[in-house]
Amino acid sequence: MDLLNAFVVLSNFVLIPAIAYGSQLALGALGVTLIYGILRFSNFAHGDTMAFGTMATILITWWLQSLGVSFGPLPTALLALPFGIAVCVLLILFTDRFVYRFYREQKAKPVIFVIVSLGVMFIMNGLVRFIIGPNDQRFADGERFIISVREFKALTGLKEGLAIKTTQGITVITAVLVVAALFYFLNRTRTGKSMRAYSDNEDLALLSGINPERVVMVTWLIVAALATVAGVLYGLDKSFKPFVYFQLLLPIFAAAIVGGLGNPLGAIAGGFTIAFSEVMITYAWKKVAKYALPESLEPDGLAQLLSTDYKFAVSFVILLIVLLFRPTGLFAGKSV
Amino acid sequence: MAEAMNNQDAFLIGDTMTGGYGAGPDILHDCTVAVNPGEIAVIVGPNGAGKSTAMKAVFGMLNVRQGSVRLDGQDITSLSPQDRVSRGMGFVPQTANIFTSMTVEENLEMGAFIRRDDYAETMEQVYTLFPILKEKRRQAAGELSGGQRQQVAVGRALMTQPKVLMLDEPTAGVSPIVMDELFDRIIEVARTGIPILMVEQNARQALEIADKGYVLVQGRNAYTGTGKELLADPEVRKSFLGG
Numbered sequence: 001m002d003l004l005n006a007f008v009v010l011s012n013f014v015l016i017p018a019i020a021y022g023s024q025l026a027l028g029a030l031g032v033t034l035i036y037g038i039l040r041f042s043n044f045a046h047g048d049t050m051a052f053g054t055m056a057t058i059l060i061t062w063w064l065q066s067l068g069v070s071f072g073p074l075p076t077a078l079l080a081l082p083f084g085i086a087v088c089v090l091l092i093l094f095t096d097r098f099v100y101r102f103y104r105e106q107k108a109k110p111v112i113f114v115i116v117s118l119g120v121m122f123i124m125n126g127l128v129r130f131i132i133g134p135n136d137q138r139f140a141d142g143e144r145f146i147i148s149v150r151e152f153k154a155l156t157g158l159k160e161g162l163a164i165k166t167t168q169g170i171t172v173i174t175a176v177l178v179v180a181a182l183f184y185f186l187n188r189t190r191t192g193k194s195m196r197a198y199s200d201n202e203d204l205a206l207l208s209g210i211n212p213e214r215v216v217m218v219t220w221l222i223v224a225a226l227a228t229v230a231g232v233l234y235g236l237d238k239s240f241k242p243f244v245y246f247q248l249l250l251p252i253f254a255a256a257i258v259g260g261l262g263n264p265l266g267a268i269a270g271g272f273t274i275a276f277s278e279v280m281i282t283y284a285w286k287k288v289a290k291y292a293l294p295e296s297l298e299p300d301g302l303a304q305l306l307s308t309d310y311k312f313a314v315s316f317v318i319l320l321i322v323l324l325f326r327p328t329g330l331f332a333g334k335s336v
Numbered sequence: 337m338a339e340a341m342n343n344q345d346a347f348l349i350g351d352t353m354t355g356g357y358g359a360g361p362d363i364l365h366d367c368t369v370a371v372n373p374g375e376i377a378v379i380v381g382p383n384g385a386g387k388s389t390a391m392k393a394v395f396g397m398l399n400v401r402q403g404s405v406r407l408d409g410q411d412i413t414s415l416s417p418q419d420r421v422s423r424g425m426g427f428v429p430q431t432a433n434i435f436t437s438m439t440v441e442e443n444l445e446m447g448a449f450i451r452r453d454d455y456a457e458t459m460e461q462v463y464t465l466f467p468i469l470k471e472k473r474r475q476a477a478g479e480l481s482g483g484q485r486q487q488v489a490v491g492r493a494l495m496t497q498p499k500v501l502m503l504d505e506p507t508a509g510v511s512p513i514v515m516d517e518l519f520d521r522i523i524e525v526a527r528t529g530i531p532i533l534m535v536e537q538n539a540r541q542a543l544e545i546a547d548k549g550y551v552l553v554q555g556r557n558a559y560t561g562t563g564k565e566l567l568a569d570p571e572v573r574k575s576f577l578g579g
Contacts, residue, residue, distance in 0.1 A: 190445075190449075193438070193442055193445060193446065194446065194449060196435070196437065196438060196442075197435050197438060197442075197446045197449075200435040200436060200437045200438060201432055201434075201435050201436070203429070203432065204429070204432060204433065204434070204435065205435075205446070206417070206418060207417060207418070207421060207427060207429075208421075208446050208447055208449045208450070208492070209418060209421055209422065209449050209450035209496075210446070210449055
């Protein structure tokens with residue numbers, strides 16, 4: 001038995017990737033949950049909003065790179081991120097002005113908004129493929145590792161190595177900063193509180209003189225920023241492919257629903273729940289078991305519960321279990 | 337009696353209102369309710385008499401097809417509820433009248449949303465009126481008891497420093513002891529000079545504290561008088577107060 005090496009292997013293949021992936025899902029789910037809480041519909045276009053924001057960031061990154069601009073050891077994409085957010089905000093506000101606002105004025109039912117968002121999703125989907133194409137794009141540059149396997153082994157003398165990619169570090173730090181800023185905004189500022197009030201009790205918010213159009217606009221601003229940040233972090237960590245972003249919709253919605261739709265804290269918890277489940281269920285535990293268990297108990301096979309090809313099934317199953325036993329999510333969410 | 341109460345010049349008056357929700361049938365027929373500074377006016381009547389509807393008409397939540405609503409001499413019949421709030425009307429709905437997921441203090445802050453000046457003093461006044469709210473200021477309003485929630489709701493409406501306060505069944509669903517306490521608080525609010533127009537199920541207790549009472553039946557004024565007069569009126573006693 002060698003628990004230290006077991007823990008290093010576990011960290012390298014499960015904990016660190018799941019924390020990074022969980023942060024990305026949490027940021028995505030926060031956007032979905034804000035839309036649900038305040039505009040009161042499930043935004044199916046969220047995955048493609050992420051794709052659009054990321055695409056804008058990538059194009060600006062390439063342009064910066066062509067000018068010879070770099071961010072030292074950090075990816076140039078971080079410099080391009082604010083501009084990517086700005087472009088995404090423009091598209092989102094344009095969409096709201098010319099699509100969603102029409103249905104708001106009609107006082108359309110939430111289910112109609114869902115279908116409308118489906119239409120927006122297809123348009124954005126097409127737009128992204130039209131501009132950047134359907135292929136894989138890599139745009140990460142700068143230092144690849146904070147600590148590589150070889151450095152770690154030399155440092156600790158352990159048999160197993162541990163690598164932390166720069167993008168993983170950036171993901172976690174950015175996610176923490178963004179979430180802290182978001183919660184400060186929602187809980188401490190007048191506008192943020194008015195958003196929570198509007199989400200809590202629309203009629204009373206109107207009576208209190210809160211302007212719904214302003215609340216909606218600020219919500220879209222925040223959602224566009226969250227979606228772009230989540231998309232860019234995911235793209236840096238893995239790669240950018242429009243179809244993959246569309247597919248992210250499932251784990252993101254699962255995260256938001258598991259945590260309780262409309263509840264920001266729940267979205268974060270949901271993001272990590274889904275990420276950890278996905279990674280742990282599709283990971284081959286043989287190597288960890290080899291170190292952690294006595295030799296007589298060592299597994300013969302890979303000890304992998306599910307092939308990675310089926311990772312989406314994990315989100316589905318968790319979603320089903322939660323909906324069966326706690327329909328409003330782990331944290332009290334609401335249902336329209 | 338109605339003439340004796342000098343309705344026409346009242347501070348807030350819904351004058352001979354006829355109307356209903358949207359394009360639906362008329363619910364109110366020539367209905368008049370009014371209140372003056374320092375007064376508590378109470379609207380009572382049997383179920384379905386249009387009590388809440390009369391109050392909502394005064395607040396602009398339904399179509400008043402005939403008659404008018406005047407605040408401080410100005411015709412506000414065509415204003416939206418939001419505009420009436422900025423003109424100085426405070427309204428406490430019967431249900432869903434607090435932000436349950438927000439703290440007591442945040443509820444009060446949201447009440448003061450339209451104010452751009454410093455409202456700390458008003459908040460202190462609300463805390464003086466409702467000491468329990470100060471104690472629970474950091475607690476989510478949804479976790480409070482029924483009576484405390486009603487105090488939050490009234491406090492929220494007071495944060496705009498309204499010129500008139502309208503309460504839709506403030507004692508609905510609270511125990512008799514809590515009801516007495518709420519009425520005491522409402523009298524205290526009235527003593528600060530704010531006119532109060534209130535709809536009440538508990539007719540007898542409400543008329544006891546009322547300077548002015550309106551008994552509505554099927555959307556019409558059936559009896560009008562001071563609270564004492566109505567309590568003493570044998571007709572009113574027989575029909576609505578159980579003898």
